Amino acid sequence: MSDRYTAMIQNPIAQFLVKNLGLPNPPELERYEGGPLVKGTVLLGGDGLVSADLPNVSKDLGIETTTVRAEGRRYKGLVFDASGLDSAATTVELQKFFTPVLRSLAPCARIVVIGLLPERTETVGARIAQRGLEGFVRSIAKEIGGNGSTANLVYVTPESAGAISSTLGFLLSPKAAFVDGQVVRLGTTSLVEAEQPADPARPLAGKTALVTGAGRGLGAAMARILHRDGATIVGLDVPPLQGDLEALMNELGGSSITCDITAEDAPETIAAGLGDGVDFVVHNAGITRDKRLKNMKSENWEKVVDISVGAPQRITEHLLEHKLVRPGGRIIGISSIAGIAGNNGQTNYGTAKAGVIGFVQALAPQVADVQVTANAIAPGFIETDMVKTMPLGIRTAGRLLSSLSQGGQPVDVAEAVAWLCHPGSQAISGNVVRVCGQGFLGA
Numbered sequence: 001m002s003d004r005y006t007a008m009i010q011n012p013i014a015q016f017l018v019k020n021l022g023l024p025n026p027p028e029l030e031r032y033e034g035g036p037l038v039k040g041t042v043l044l045g046g047d048g049l050v051s052a053d054l055p056n057v058s059k060d061l062g063i064e065t066t067t068v069r070a071e072g073r074r075y076k077g078l079v080f081d082a083s084g085l086d087s088a089a090t091t092v093e094l095q096k097f098f099t100p101v102l103r104s105l106a107p108c109a110r111i112v113v114i115g116l117l118p119e120r121t122e123t124v125g126a127r128i129a130q131r132g133l134e135g136f137v138r139s140i141a142k143e144i145g146g147n148g149s150t151a152n153l154v155y156v157t158p159e160s161a162g163a164i165s166s167t168l169g170f171l172l173s174p175k176a177a178f179v180d181g182q183v184v185r186l187g188t189t190s191l192v193e194a195e196q197p198a199d200p201a202r203p204l205a206g207k208t209a210l211v212t213g214a215g216r217g218l219g220a221a222m223a224r225i226l227h228r229d230g231a232t233i234v235g236l237d238v239p240p241l242q243g244d245l246e247a248l249m250n251e252l253g254g255s256s257i258t259c260d261i262t263a264e265d266a267p268e269t270i271a272a273g274l275g276d277g278v279d280f281v282v283h284n285a286g287i288t289r290d291k292r293l294k295n296m297k298s299e300n301w302e303k304v305v306d307i308s309v310g311a312p313q314r315i316t317e318h319l320l321e322h323k324l325v326r327p328g329g330r331i332i333g334i335s336s337i338a339g340i341a342g343n344n345g346q347t348n349y350g351t352a353k354a355g356v357i358g359f360v361q362a363l364a365p366q367v368a369d370v371q372v373t374a375n376a377i378a379p380g381f382i383e384t385d386m387v388k389t390m391p392l393g394i395r396t397a398g399r400l401l402s403s404l405s406q407g408g409q410p411v412d413v414a415e416a417v418a419w420l421c422h423p424g425s426q427a428i429s430g431n432v433v434r435v436c437g438q439g440f441l442g443a
């Protein structure tokens, strides 16, 4: 992390003070560098829709698991299938599984709880227990963040329970370093099955990804990670970023489209640049024009909203209308925690980014008919040029007010985008997943 506080607390005297004064002490987060998804053993527990399959699903992902707790052993992950809990009283099974092992968590360990989608429960008791999982996961995430560990919840349905592999692999791995306290819902549309990639190391091989705003920041990181996973990249950015964009696309063997996405002819320009079609459309381009509403100019409202969601809507509709998004495709909107929590001085941005959520949620059931998913990723405080314009106080708070006491890296958002693009993630649609280290301050 690049702020002064983190640099300052690295020496031994400062560490002594940090410990004794209870100051934030950001852990170093592990990030994926290739090789096995999980470096260590994962303890499995619980009884429900996926418990019987979990050992085999994990084995196929190359993850070592056990169902027997051993004294003195440290665990890199804990997975608990809670989908069978069906009353308030049965939630104590969570305590019985987790309490004895929480002191045995390795640094940057992962907790994944699996539940039954609350809307699909059949009794009041089951609904209480399943909805209760959200509170459990969000709370335990706050307790274990100090050593870089995270906790997330995956809801499944009886139909989508077999499609958990890509999500389990992602959430258990260092790819999800900054995804914390989140709820992923599988099977909320008619798409419930998952396709397994021929080569797990290059799950996106043969696919093409359009990434807008790819010249720098999060978009550039997305282009790199999607390319790492095998996709061919079509990067898009505005004319002033053409040099950076072309340099990156040359490096990745991709192609570039230089245009302003709000231009009237942008949908046609993009369609022409995509040739015979595209698999993944990542609407990442975005800007901020922050001012309190009492000082807001209409032009800054219109610009922010049109770049974030107006233009993505027009472009998506054009591509769908011309059947340019292939079956198995993904539409991904980049929202923001400002669109969820709201942020002082960002009424325009908050509206735009909440609009992104409305956009993908409206789209999800429509595009399911053509085997396409629509989801949003909502980054929290991520270290890019965009956040450099924030006042120092807000920037410092943005870093420290998360369960992991730091800002995220562009790669964290990019890994989440790659997870949604994975062929195994077909059952995830209409979701909004925050990549924010369980922080809740708008960017």
Ligand SMILES: NC(=O)c1ccc[n+]([C@@H]2O[C@H](COP(=O)([O-])OP(=O)(O)OC[C@H]3O[C@@H](n4cnc5c(N)ncnc54)[C@H](O)[C@@H]3O)[C@@H](O)[C@H]2O)c1
Pocket: 212, 213, 214, 215, 216, 217, 218, 219, 236, 237, 238, 241, 259, 260, 261, 262, 283, 284, 285, 286, 287, 307, 334, 335, 336, 337, 378, 379, 380, 381, 382, 383, 384, 385, 386, 387, 443
């Ligand atoms: N950095 C964060 O902490 C953060 C947090 C939440 C959400 N986001 C969102 O993530 C996305 C990327 O943010 P970033 O931090 O990388 O910002 P950035 O400013 O570094 O990059 C944004 C990119 O979008 C491009 N762009 C802007 N307007 C465009 C237009 N009209 N047409 C085409 N391209 C355009 C820019 O040229 C730039 O390359 C944005 O949508 C942003 O709102 C960022």
